[in-house]
Amino acid sequence: MTTTAAIRVADLSKDYRGTRAVDSVSFDVPHGSITGFLGPNGAGKSTTLRMLVGLTEPTGGSATVLGRRYTELLNPGRRVGVLLDASAQHSGRTGLEILRLGAMMMGLPDRRAEEMIEKVGLSKAESRRRTGTYSLGMRQRLGVAHALLGDPKVLILDEPANGLDPAGIHWMRTLLKEFADDGGSVLLSSHLLHEIEVVADDLVVIGRGRIVARGSKNDLLAGSGVYVRSTDDEGLAAGMRAVGVGFTDHPDGGFTVGAEAEHIANIAAAAGITLRELRADDEAGLEQLFLRLTADDAREDVKS
Numbered sequence: 001m002t003t004t005a006a007i008r009v010a011d012l013s014k015d016y017r018g019t020r021a022v023d024s025v026s027f028d029v030p031h032g033s034i035t036g037f038l039g040p041n042g043a044g045k046s047t048t049l050r051m052l053v054g055l056t057e058p059t060g061g062s063a064t065v066l067g068r069r070y071t072e073l074l075n076p077g078r079r080v081g082v083l084l085d086a087s088a089q090h091s092g093r094t095g096l097e098i099l100r101l102g103a104m105m106m107g108l109p110d111r112r113a114e115e116m117i118e119k120v121g122l123s124k125a126e127s128r129r130r131t132g133t134y135s136l137g138m139r140q141r142l143g144v145a146h147a148l149l150g151d152p153k154v155l156i157l158d159e160p161a162n163g164l165d166p167a168g169i170h171w172m173r174t175l176l177k178e179f180a181d182d183g184g185s186v187l188l189s190s191h192l193l194h195e196i197e198v199v200a201d202d203l204v205v206i207g208r209g210r211i212v213a214r215g216s217k218n219d220l221l222a223g224s225g226v227y228v229r230s231t232d233d234e235g236l237a238a239g240m241r242a243v244g245v246g247f248t249d250h251p252d253g254g255f256t257v258g259a260e261a262e263h264i265a266n267i268a269a270a271a272g273i274t275l276r277e278l279r280a281d282d283e284a285g286l287e288q289l290f291l292r293l294t295a296d297d298a299r300e301d302v303k304s
């Protein structure tokens with residue numbers, strides 16, 4: 001049983017009035033690791049996470065956490081910590097009340113609520129304020145406290161770093177790494193690509209409801225960017241655009257390109273353009289990979 005993944009999503013689909021929001025999505029989150037879940041706006045991340053925790057009924061496929069459907073887990077908060085929408089808390093209750101209620105429902109002592117307040121860096125005074133007066137970052141901290149309340153083995157977090165200041169982001173990173181180092185498993189969606197890059201072991205990227213990449217971060221990032229500079233960068237850009245190769249302007253001139261060096265050389269050769277430089281771009285990372293993988297899903301052409 002130990003080989004079973006902590007989270008298993010198999011062929012999961014969701015239709016909304018004839019529109020397929022999630023299309024046969026499959027991936028595993030292994031034990032003791034962090035999986036980053038990425039995709040452009042509207043790609044289907046939240047819908048997938050909601051299906052995972054039984055808040056949205058799938059049209060097809062299945063999702064299990066620790067070998068069972070989430071809704072079939074006994075006392076789920078003791079096994080799986082969930083933070084999907086930090087603003088969903090009752091705004092008239094104080095942070096401490098919300099945690100105490102949660103602790104009571106999970107059969108935990110009151111002091112667990114105080115411990116979690118401390119763990120997430122909320123002050124005593126803040127914990128006694130109604131959450132309606134909380135900033136987004138404070139709500140996220142409270143949401144994380146709630147997710148951790150039952151000392152779960154799995155965390156499912158939708159955009160947990162949203163609204164956190166740099167110190168908060170650093171805190172969240174450390175917390176998730178420690179959680180995984182202790183054998184916990186994390187599935188986390190984020191728009192903060194750098195955060196995912198720093199913290200994740202595995203990546204799942206979706207675009208328009210479909211998986212476009214899945215695997216270990218190191219494998220996916222290997223060779224994810226090539227730096228190129230030529231005698232005619234405009235012509236090269238046109239050539240790359242014509243064959244659908246994704247690229248971004250490099251601050252030093254030239255481009256960072258999400259394609260094999262040989263492919264770029266061939267595009268340049270076909271257009272009669274001489275290359276001045278063609279090498280792996282050490283600074284290219286997840287952002288480049290993300291832009292390349294989701295180029296088809298871009299909402300608009302950002303170049304005017």
Ligand SMILES: Nc1ncnc2c1ncn2[C@@H]1O[C@H](COP(=O)(O)OP(=O)(O)OP(=O)(O)O)[C@@H](O)[C@H]1O
Nearest residue numbers: 016020021022039040041042043044045046047048
């Ligand atoms: N309740 C709903 N009814 C109809 N359509 C929905 C519903 N919820 C989501 N959708 C649609 O499903 C698609 C996926 O949305 P989802 O919220 O899962 O994307 P996301 O990847 O989480 O996006 P974002 O990064 O913007 O939060 C979108 O086209 C969205 O409009």
